[in-house]
Amino acid sequence: MKLRSLWVAVFAALAFLAAPALAAEDAEHPPAVAWSFEGPFGKYDVNAVQRGFLVYQTVCATCHSLNHLSYRNLGEPGGPYEASWVMNEETGEREIELGAGHGRRVDPNENPYVRAIAAAVMIRDIDRETGEETERAGRPSDRFRNPYRNSAAAAAANGGAIPPDLSVINLARKGGADYIRAILLGYTGEEREGRYVNRYFSGGLIGMPSPLTQAGMVAYEDGTEATIEQMATDVTHFLQWASDPHMAARKEMGLVVMVFLIILAALTYLAYKNVWRDVKH
Numbered sequence: 694m695k696l697r698s699l700w701v702a703v704f705a706a707l708a709f710l711a712a713p714a715l716a717a718e719d720a721e722h723p724p725a726v727a728w729s730f731e732g733p734f735g736k737y738d739v740n741a742v743q744r745g746f747l748v749y750q751t752v753c754a755t756c757h758s759l760n761h762l763s764y765r766n767l768g769e770p771g772g773p774y775e776a777s778w779v780m781n782e783e784t785g786e787r788e789i790e791l792g793a794g795h796g797r798r799v800d801p802n803e804n805p806y807v808r809a810i811a812a813a814v815m816i817r818d819i820d821r822e823t824g825e826e827t828e829r830a831g832r833p834s835d836r837f838r839n840p841y842r843n844s845a846a847a848a849a850a851n852g853g854a855i856p857p858d859l860s861v862i863n864l865a866r867k868g869g870a871d872y873i874r875a876i877l878l879g880y881t882g883e884e885r886e887g888r889y890v891n892r893y894f895s896g897g898l899i900g901m902p903s904p905l906t907q908a909g910m911v912a913y914e915d916g917t918e919a920t921i922e923q924m925a926t927d928v929t930h931f932l933q934w935a936s937d938p939h940m941a942a943r944k945e946m947g948l949v950v951m952v953f954l955i956i957l958a959a960l961t962y963l964a965y966k967n968v969w970r971d972v973k974h
């Protein structure tokens with residue numbers, strides 16, 4: 694009798710452990726992509742981040758905020774619109790060029806690319822004189838524009854589902870970048886109960902209509918063909934940068950620390966050998 698109750702307990706425990714695995718099975722496993730930013734030496738592909746920003750700005754920004762980012766972050770070191778001063782050999786004039794370059798960095802607040810991006814967005818503000826609500830052109834120091842006034846407005850506009858803030862979405866979701874990209878590509882075209890069938894979304898029905906519906910929705914400036922898959926990959930790359938903009942600096946520092954520790958270990962070992970040189974043991 695005792696033994697039997699032990700078995701019951703064991704089976705109950707096993708069933709309990711297996712439950713989350715079974716529950717997760719209703720969604721397909723996202724396909725793995727070889728992202729350039731993976732691994733200890735991984736880096737962002739600046740062109741992909743730039744293209745992904747265009748996708749975000751043209752398509753996703755109508756519904757999703759990006760609260761942790763300001764426009765000037767786009768022009769910071771490692772950002773997609775980082776720029777530097779260069780000397781034009783022919784005219785002898787100083788010019789601004791995209792990229793880290795070799796010259797002095799352009800202050801993100803003065804960066805003409807960042808200023809143009811911000812200025813194209815209308816930001817809600819309070820008029821200092823009248824105290825009334827007003828709209829004005831964005832500045833590099835502004836946070837990315839929130840498309841909705843509040844969560845009630847967001848839910849009302851999306852059939853009750855609230856589009857989550859995308860600042861750290863790649864880190865917040867299990868499966869990370871692979872999952873985010875898969876969600877954008879997982880639509881079957883079917884609709885049920887006002888929601889959309891998505892193979893990778895838990896439960897299978899998502900409140901977001903397929904955002905990337907046709908190739909060429911975004912005009913890429915670098916000649917890359919804007920297929921649906923390319924746009925999904927690029928916007929995911931951008932969101933990865935957004936959720937971890939200092940990854941490059943962190944990995945570099947990690948490498949320096951590792952090299953330092955290896956040298957320190959070697960020195961410590963040599964010192965140990967030296968100290969115990971004449972001692973029999």
Ligand code: HEC
Pocket residue numbers: 748749752753754755756757851854855856857862866873876877898899900901902904905928
């Ligand atoms: C028409 C509005 C709309 C647009 C445009 C839109 N989304 Fe969404 N998105 C939503 C809504 C609503 C949800 C919440 C869905 C839910 O919880 O069922 C959502 C959810 C998400 C999620 C979270 C999925 C999860 O696991 O919870 C991600 C990631 C996402 N959207 C990315 C994007 C990206 C990237 C774009 C641009 C390519 C985009 N969205 C464009 C409305 C939109």
